[in-house]
Amino acid sequence: MLYQFLRPLLFQLNPESAHRLSLAAIDQLGWWGLLPGAVIDCQPRTVMGLTFPNPVGLAAGLDKNGEHLDALALLGFGFIEIGTVTPRPQPGNPLPRLFRVPEAHAIINRLGFNNHGVNQLIENVTQSSYQGILGINIGKNFDTPLDKAAEDYLLCLQKVYRYASYVTINISSPNTKNLRELQSADALDHLLSRLKSSQQELSQIHGKYVPIAVKIAPDLDTTQIESIAALLLKHRIDAVIATNTTISRESIANLPIAQETGGLSGAPLRQRSTTIVQQLHGFLQNAIPIVGVGGIMSVDDATEKLNAGASLIQLYTGLIYHGPGLAGTIARALCTGQASQKTESA
Numbered sequence: 001m002l003y004q005f006l007r008p009l010l011f012q013l014n015p016e017s018a019h020r021l022s023l024a025a026i027d028q029l030g031w032w033g034l035l036p037g038a039v040i041d042c043q044p045r046t047v048m049g050l051t052f053p054n055p056v057g058l059a060a061g062l063d064k065n066g067e068h069l070d071a072l073a074l075l076g077f078g079f080i081e082i083g084t085v086t087p088r089p090q091p092g093n094p095l096p097r098l099f100r101v102p103e104a105h106a107i108i109n110r111l112g113f114n115n116h117g118v119n120q121l122i123e124n125v126t127q128s129s130y131q132g133i134l135g136i137n138i139g140k141n142f143d144t145p146l147d148k149a150a151e152d153y154l155l156c157l158q159k160v161y162r163y164a165s166y167v168t169i170n171i172s173s174p175n176t177k178n179l180r181e182l183q184s185a186d187a188l189d190h191l192l193s194r195l196k197s198s199q200q201e202l203s204q205i206h207g208k209y210v211p212i213a214v215k216i217a218p219d220l221d222t223t224q225i226e227s228i229a230a231l232l233l234k235h236r237i238d239a240v241i242a243t244n245t246t247i248s249r250e251s252i253a254n255l256p257i258a259q260e261t262g263g264l265s266g267a268p269l270r271q272r273s274t275t276i277v278q279q280l281h282g283f284l285q286n287a288i289p290i291v292g293v294g295g296i297m298s299v300d301d302a303t304e305k306l307n308a309g310a311s312l313i314q315l316y317t318g319l320i321y322h323g324p325g326l327a328g329t330i331a332r333a334l335c336t337g338q339a340s341q342k343t344e345s346a
């Protein structure tokens with residue numbers, strides 16, 4: 001409710017300043033005990049062998065360095081994904097690189113994996129008191145050649161393994177040159193095979209199995225989705241996250257801001273990402289759980305993703321347009337409604 005009044009003020013600021021200010025405010029409110037709290041009455045669901053207190057997660061990219069875990073945990077999320085983190089710190093793309101599209105309840109970003117590097121992220125995680133399910137989303141540095149990309153993912157996997165509940169392999173950001181080529185059959189086969197053997201070694205070393213999720217783009221045709229699904233099955237990947245942002249501008253073509261390059265998120269992405277979830281569900285037949293993300297702005301949007309075959313959902317842009325209370329609102333509605341009947345997908 002309060003956010004309806006705050007939003008016009010925040011939207012006066014440039015989007016990156018508004019982002020920093022909002023997170024600082026959430027940290028303060030959390031510190032003063034003024035956030036709603038973590039506990040939502042819900043039937044837990046087991047996905048990837050992990051028990052999720054509720055199915056609504058924070059999508060990657062909002063807390064890239066894991067600096068706000070304690071406060072974010074008080075917004076009602078069932079799980080939190082931080083990152084994308086790369087082996088070395090990097091500044092990301094030049095400003096401006098983040099744009100609101102208020103007419104469409106959308107965002108365009110070309111941040112380019114701005115982050116403080118994997119060592120700093122681990123430091124932040126160890127200093128937080130967050131005990132919930134933590135996804136750590138990993139990527140490659142912008143200047144690592146594509147044929148050496150696997151080394152970056154392996155290094156990050158090895159470093160974050162001890163601290164993560166699950167690790168997400170981000171091969172779908174549109175803002176790191178050629179990154180999405182890692183979704184092509186040969187490159188993906190190679191990457192997944194190396195990640196899987198590293199996961200096996202790490203599970204011996206640490207005495208715990210940390211699931212791996214692969215995050216894919218919405219800009220894939222059915223043949224590509226089928227090929228990715230086959231590789232996820234072949235390598236026994238633990239989950240797939242669908243989807244990242246889109247490079248398509250079809251749904252906002254009439255707006256001048258559509259010319260900005262980058263990934264489009266929010267309402268215009270919703271339908272496309274739901275279609276991808278549906279297609280994956282058809283190809284995977286419940287063998288691998290799906291995390292549905294893209295354009296979830298309401299309880300109905302979340303239900304749409306779950307009905308399409310997702311076991312869990314995540315949000316980001318919805319929080320910008322509807323406020324930080326959105327996660328709790330959706331989680332509470334799903335948990336008291338029909339969607340809570342669905343407990344385990346795979």
Ligand SMILES: Cc1cc2nc3c(=O)[nH]c(=O)nc-3n(C[C@H](O)[C@H](O)[C@H](O)COP(=O)(O)O)c2cc1C
Nearest residue numbers: 059060061084109243244265266294295315316317
């Ligand atoms: C500003 C911004 C930054 C993002 N950064 C990342 C990122 O670092 N890694 C990632 O996997 N996804 C990132 N995403 C994509 C989101 O995690 C999510 O997949 C996408 O925005 C679709 O969900 P939404 O419509 O609820 O925002 C980012 C999205 C936005 C808006």
